Amino acid sequence: MITPEKPELAEIISISQDTADTKTFEVKFVDKSVGKKFKFRPGQFMMISVFGFGEVPISISSSPYKTNSIKFTIVNVGNVTNALHQLKKGAKIGLRGAFGTGFPLQKFRKKNILFVSGGCGLAPLRSAIYAVQEKKSEFGKISVLFGCKTPENVLFDKDMKQWQKEKFQVLSTVDNPNKNWKGNTGVVTGLFKHLTFPPETTIVMMCGPSIMIHFSLIELRKKGFKDEQMFASLERLMQCGVGYCSHCNIGNKYTCINGPVFTAKDLEKLPMKEN
Amino acid sequence: MNYLLKKENLPKFLELLKKKFDQVIVPVKNETGATCFQPYSGQEIFLEARTDFSAKEFFRPAKEKTFSFKKKNSSYEIKPEYDTAKKVLFGVRPCGTHALNTLDELFIKFFGEDQFYSNKRKNTTIIAFQCNKACENGFCASMGTSKAIGHDLLFIERGNDFFVRAETEKGTSLLDSALFKHTSDSEYSSKINCENELDTEDIEENLFSNFNHSVWKEESERCLSCTSCTQSCPTCYCYTSNDEFVFGSDNESERFRVLDSCQLQRFTKVAGNHLFRPSREGRLRQFVLHKFSYYKKHHCIHLCVGCGRCITACPVKISLVDIANKIQKHSLEESK
Numbered sequence: 001m002i003t004p005e006k007p008e009l010a011e012i013i014s015i016s017q018d019t020a021d022t023k024t025f026e027v028k029f030v031d032k033s034v035g036k037k038f039k040f041r042p043g044q045f046m047m048i049s050v051f052g053f054g055e056v057p058i059s060i061s062s063s064p065y066k067t068n069s070i071k072f073t074i075v076n077v078g079n080v081t082n083a084l085h086q087l088k089k090g091a092k093i094g095l096r097g098a099f100g101t102g103f104p105l106q107k108f109r110k111k112n113i114l115f116v117s118g119g120c121g122l123a124p125l126r127s128a129i130y131a132v133q134e135k136k137s138e139f140g141k142i143s144v145l146f147g148c149k150t151p152e153n154v155l156f157d158k159d160m161k162q163w164q165k166e167k168f169q170v171l172s173t174v175d176n177p178n179k180n181w182k183g184n185t186g187v188v189t190g191l192f193k194h195l196t197f198p199p200e201t202t203i204v205m206m207c208g209p210s211i212m213i214h215f216s217l218i219e220l221r222k223k224g225f226k227d228e229q230m231f232a233s234l235e236r237l238m239q240c241g242v243g244y245c246s247h248c249n250i251g252n253k254y255t256c257i258n259g260p261v262f263t264a265k266d267l268e269k270l271p272m273k274e275n
Numbered sequence: 276m277n278y279l280l281k282k283e284n285l286p287k288f289l290e291l292l293k294k295k296f297d298q299v300i301v302p303v304k305n306e307t308g309a310t311c312f313q314p315y316s317g318q319e320i321f322l323e324a325r326t327d328f329s330a331k332e333f334f335r336p337a338k339e340k341t342f343s344f345k346k347k348n349s350s351y352e353i354k355p356e357y358d359t360a361k362k363v364l365f366g367v368r369p370c371g372t373h374a375l376n377t378l379d380e381l382f383i384k385f386f387g388e389d390q391f392y393s394n395k396r397k398n399t400t401i402i403a404f405q406c407n408k409a410c411e412n413g414f415c416a417s418m419g420t421s422k423a424i425g426h427d428l429l430f431i432e433r434g435n436d437f438f439v440r441a442e443t444e445k446g447t448s449l450l451d452s453a454l455f456k457h458t459s460d461s462e463y464s465s466k467i468n469c470e471n472e473l474d475t476e477d478i479e480e481n482l483f484s485n486f487n488h489s490v491w492k493e494e495s496e497r498c499l500s501c502t503s504c505t506q507s508c509p510t511c512y513c514y515t516s517n518d519e520f521v522f523g524s525d526n527e528s529e530r531f532r533v534l535d536s537c538q539l540q541r542f543t544k545v546a547g548n549h550l551f552r553p554s555r556e557g558r559l560r561q562f563v564l565h566k567f568s569y570y571k572k573h574h575c576i577h578l579c580v581g582c583g584r585c586i587t588a589c590p591v592k593i594s595l596v597d598i599a600n601k602i603q604k605h606s607l608e609e610s611k
Contacts, residue, residue, distance in 0.1 A: 004387065005341060006355055030350070051344040051351055052528030054518040077546040092350050210549070237545045239516045242386045243573075246513040247535070247542065249565065250551075251483070252572040257386075271486055274557040 004242045007049040007094025008034050013069060015089055018155055022120060023085060024061065024073045027093065038067050041102030042128035043205075043233050043261045047241045048072065049094030053083040057238040057256070059124030059207075060098065065134050070095075073123035073155070099241040100260050103128050103205055103231055112140035112197040116216050118147050118188055118208025122155050124233050124260075125207050129159075133166060141197050143169040147188030147212070150174055151181045169196070188212060189219045199224040207233040210272070217264050227264035234260045250274075276447065278439040278455040280430075285437070288454055289315050289365065295449070296400070297360040300333055302326045312364070322432070325368045325410045325582060329509030333364060334375065334395050337506075339532045341391055341516075346526035357390055363400040363449075366430070369465065370413070370582040372403050373420040374509035380574040381512070391532070400445055405431040406467055412583030414471040414596055420580045422465040431463050438463060471583060473596045474603040478577075479568040481606040482599060486560070490601045495559040497591045502536035504562060504585035504593075510578050513537055537561045563595050 009030040016024045029035035040046075045059045056078070062071035076085045087093070105128065113132055117125045125144075132139050144163055148154060151174055164170050171191045173184035184191060188208070204225060206216055213232045220230060236248035236255040248255035251270040253262075262270070280288060292299045292315075299315040302322065310321050311328035345352040367375075375396070382392035403423035406415075415421045423429055427446030431438040439455060440463075441447040505511040515535040521527040535542055538558050543551035552558050570578035579595070586594045 005389075005391075007342075007353060009351060009353070049518075051346070052518050052520045055516055055530075075546065081546075090349070094351070094353065209547075235545050236543070236551070239514065244381065244386070244389060244512075245515070245535075246537070246565070247515070249561070249569065251564075252569045254573075274552050274561070 005096065005240060007047070007055075007096050010070075010093055010095045012087055012089055012091050012093065015087075018073060019153055021076045022073060022155065023076075024071055025084070025087075026062075026069050026071050027095065028069045029095070030092065035068070038070075040064055040067070040070075040098035042105065042131050043102035043124055044098035044100045045124070045238075045241075045260060046070070046072070046095050046097035046099065047238070048080075048084065049096075050080055050083040050087070051094060054080040055094070055096075055239070056080045056084075057099075057236075057241060059127070059233070059260075061123040061126045063130035063134060064127060065131065073120060073126070075120050097241060099238075099256055101258065103233075103261050105131055108203045109138050110140060112202040113142050114195065114197075114202055114204045115142075115144045116188060116204060116206035116208070116212075117145065118212040119149070119153065120155065121206070121208030121212070121233070122146055123207075125205060126156060126159065128205055129163065133163070133168075136166065140201060141169070142166075143195060143197070144171070145188055145191045146170075146172040147191070147208070148172070148174055150176045151178050169194070187215070189215050192219050192223060195223070199226075199229070202229065204230040205233075206231070210235070214272070217267070227268060230264040231261055232264065232267065234262060236260070276441055276450075277458050277461055278441075278450055279433075279436040279458045280439050280455055282435055282437060284454045285320060286317070288452070289320075291452055291454075292363050292365070292449065295361075296363045298362040300330065300362060300364045302366040312366075315365075320366065322366060322404065325370065325406070325413070325584075327584070327588075328507060329374060329582070329584065330364055330367055330371055331374070331509050331511075333362065333399065334378065334392060335512050335514075335534065337534045339391060340529055341532055342530040344518075344528045344530070355390065357394040359394050359398055361398050362395075363402065365402040366404045367401055367423075367426070368404060368406055368582070369423040370415050370420050370580040371509055372401060372423040372426050373418075373580040374582070375401070376425050377510050377570075377574075377576055377578060377580065378512060379425075380576055381570075385574060400428075400449070401426040402428040402430060402446075402449075405429060405463065405465060407432060409467050409469040410583065412471055412586040412594070412596075413467075413581060414469050414473050414583060415581040416467050416469045417471075417473040417475055418577065418579060418581030421467045469581075471586075471596050473581070473599055475567075475577070476603070477606070478599060478603065479571045482564055482602055483568045485602045485605065488602055488605065490598055491560045492556045494593055494598055495555040498538070498555045498559055498593060499591060500538050500540070500555060500558070501590060502538045503588040503590065504595075505536040505538055506534070507584040507588040509580060509582060509584070510566075511536070513542070537565065559593070559598075563598055566595065567599060
């Protein structure tokens with residue numbers, strides 16, 4: 001009997017503290033045969049169980065080419081993520097998935113790629129950035145734009161340095177700078193003026209708060225980006241991941257099975273501002 | 276094959292069923308005066324009209340255990356909890372059988388079987404009860420749900436008898452009793468004249484394209500977000516998944532599916548307390564559009580069977596039929 005809602009046991013094999021409220025958990029399936037078969041696309045999410053506390057949908061933040069272990073970058077915001085943050089290396093959690101569509105990277109070959117992220121929205125994008133990095137010769141120029149609240153919230157410092165070494169354009173901006181901040185200030189759309197490559201041959205992948213996606217789409221359209229070139233990953237609190245619970249319903253789409261990655265063209269047809 | 280059962284022999288028949296099934300579920304009036312489905316233990320059977328509460332409780336219960344987790348040597352034992360009790364459900368109205376048929380589309384045919392639902396469904400024998408008159412606020416005639424579907428036996432009131440028709444082998448096997456007399460009569464009518472009428476032509480497109488119609492705001496202004504509509508609805512299935520520790524234990528916990536309601540603000544809450552449908556207008560629209568537009572797009576069937584329970588249950592008399600008809604009328608005028 002197959003039940004899409006049955007969690008598979010996994011072990012936390014390492015934990016890194018990214019910022020004050022954010023940790024990256026590296027996990028491995030306990031059943032090796034499950035681990036061997038496991039595959040995912042960047043942008044897909046998994047349902048993580050902390051037994052006794054509940055389940056949360058979390059995007060995978062590690063490379064799709066390294067599925068020996070899976071990484072999740074998680075902000076401590078609710079009851080389940082708080083319980084997760086208390087766990088130590090060696091603890092067992094439950095995993096289901098991967099769910100959703102993910103970014104169709106195979107369609108982006110030979111294109112320039114622009115990543116636009118806000119806050120922990122960089123986590124799902126990191127998986128796609130790793131994938132592009134792995135097959136660098138297949139893509140054009142790469143640009144990673146990142147915005148967050150304060151310099152203390154900046155994620156994946158090491159990765160950013162590595163991406164710069166790879167000759168990616170990496171720009172970050174914060175809403176509230178401190179004395180030591182030498183980077184940009186303001187919202188992420190403010191970084192668009194630094195873009196060097198032409199819209200016609202570029203694909204945009206974005207993830208962040210809905211307000212960021214909303215304004216990024218507006219600004220990028222002004223720059224000449226077409227809706228079918230822009231992909232956004234949306235946030236909803238899925239309870240099932242398989243289209244049963246309806247929590248992630250937007251118009252006639254379910255974010256869990258039809259998304260979470262949508263093209264701007266799809267989004268145009270959806271009631272994004274439901275009030 | 277068709278049979279007759281004397282009305283006075285119904286309790287005897289139900290007693291016979293009790294010997295064959297783990298549970299016999301019947302429509303009754305409960306201690307609060309509300310009509311609903313309950314396990315049979317000799318109570319008076321309520322057959323005058325459709326029940327206030329549907330039989331949803333026996334397929335998508337308000338709270339349903341799905342898994343139990345037991346911590347053992349720093350690992351966990353994960354056990355799914357399937358309800359495999361053999362049940363028979365007596366007295367389901369045609370709209371109730373259509374409600375199950377509608378839910379089958381999602382929980383059995385769409386993604387693959389949801390074992391928590393399909394086990395209950397497969398192990399439940401359905402005895403439908405044909406209506407002979409329209410019920411309060413019902414609009415089954417408009418939804419095409421006045422005739423039962425997918426049932427095993429059909430009961431129809433006829434004078435002092437029930438006319439009984441077996442539709443499946445499972446149904447026929449319940450009639451091996453002297454209580455049932457064979458009859459050559461095969462006629463029955465399922466035509467119901469509902470006062471409430473809904474124009475369903477192109478409804479999924481028309482409602483969606485009138486997303487910003489003023490009727491949503493007007494009607495939702497008096498909404499109390501009490502969730503009576505979604506609770507009384509035989510097809511409202513949206514749920515939340517909750518974990519609970521077994522009381523007094525630190526190594527045993529259980530997972531539950533708890534029916535949720537799109538009429539509550541927290542339904543769309545995500546991290547950082549962001550709400551995607553903060554207003555009553557948005558939530559009422561979600562309810563009506565899920566019924567008549569969204570579900571149809573995915574499953575080719577409306578998520579509404581026209582029972583009218585949501586209209587009856589609403590304390591401020593918001594009617595999805597009135598809302599939909601207003602928009603249908605508006606669309607018709609626009610297309611002229």
